[in-house]
Amino acid sequence: MRKPCCEKTEITKGAWSKQEDQKLIDYIQKHGEGCWNSLPKAAGLRRCGKSCRLRWINYLRPDLKRGSFGEDEEDLIIRLHALLGNRWSLIAGRLPGRTDNEVKNYWNSHIRKKLVKMGTTTTTSTALDPKKPHHRDNKVPLLMQPDARNPILFRPPAKTTDQKRAPNHDDEMDVSDSMSINGGNQLQTGVIMSNKSFCLPDLNLDLTLSLQLAVGERHQSDI
DNA sequence: AAAGAAAGCAACCGCATAGTT
DNA sequence: TAACTATGCGGTTGCTTTCTT
Known part of the structure; x- marks a missing residue:
């Protein structure tokens, strides 16, 4: 059995609140990216590290363009x-x-x-083959x-x-x-x-x- | 104006892989 | 070298918003 990536009981799921966003931003601005596993605790967030990373990368990063695609x-x-x-x-x-x-x-x-x-x-x-499991070797033809x-x-x-x-x-x-x-x-x-x-x-x-x-x-x- | 359908998007999940011990 | 841990990736889900009837 795979070990869960984080203790489910103490983890918040779903949409992020503004306070959570701010905590994450503040923490990363101070300490930089990385150590995602220990970040939530250090930043005072009840999120799993993966979730923090995703939130930062997909939404909070300052260099994101957002808006519609040209x-x-x-x-x-x-x-x-x-x-x-x-x-x-x-x-x-x-x-x-x-x-x-x-x-x-x-x-x-x-x-x-x-x-x-x-x-x-x-x-x-x-x-x-979409039916095959997503093994990396399956993603790009060998050639x-x-x-x-x-x-x-x-x-x-x-x-x-x-x-x-x-x-x-x-x-x-x-x-x-x-x-x-x-x-x-x-x-x-x-x-x-x-x-x-x-x-x-x-x-x-x-x-x-x-x-x-x-x-x-x-x-x-x-x- | 209301209800249902469709579209869009944020977030989660599980797996693969690289690094560490 | 095997086991373990942390991170990254792609697929999928489900909520919210917009559109259609």
């Missing part, structure tokens, strides 16, 4: 989702001020429906797993404080820097052909990773 953001989400599947934290990492939860919700409530309407559904189009030895697919982490632990190497894939999709919704197929490109057969997707020097061109043609 067209460019939506476009980027669609492209990244085509490449990465439901890896919301990775996708959110490419959208400054957005959280994985926000991106996930936006996808589920807006974009997916939109794509279904257009007949361009990418739901479960990422070679991922897409970046190789830490490959500088094209692997970029050394530029960690934010809440990413210190960097649990997965495949989280470091640098995709947006020079990703391109041919002809809007007409995507092409293929497999990894070289260091510079890889494609998803089931996605009809052609994604090209070019070197950093191409970054300048990206802004005109891609974003």
Whole structure:
């Protein structure tokens, strides 16, 4: 049996009050992020550490953008989702001020429906079997797993404080820097052909990773 | 104006993984 | 090296708000 992450009896659940928010903000401003397990007690909160972390990351962090998504953001989400599947934290990492939860919700409530309407559904189009347990190896096709030895697919982490632990190497894939999709919704197929490109057969997707020097061109043609 | 349906979003849950002992 | 602990992630749930009839 799995041990509960916290003592249920003393834990408050549900929506956060303003007082709780303030306590959490005050504490983090004083002591910084981290040590989520001990934070609630230290901050005088009757919440589990996980809940505090989530509240901070998804709602209280000062650098959050909030508000509705722009067209460019939506476009980027669609492209990244085509490449990465439901890896919301990775996708959110490419959208400054957005959280994985926000991106996930936006996808589920807006974009997916939109794509279904257009007949361009990418739901479960990422070679991922939704019925399978969410094992990480199931999330991204093997061909897409970046190789830490490959500088094209692997970029050394530029960690934010809440990413210190960097649990997965495949989280470091640098995709947006020079990703391109041919002809809007007409995507092409293929497999990894070289260091510079890889494609998803089931996605009809052609994604090209070019070197950093191409970054300048990206802004005109891609974003 | 009221009731039901749909949509949106915040939060929880369980699992995987990295770090520590 | 195995066991344990802490953290991060994605899926899901359920409450609240908005829309439709």
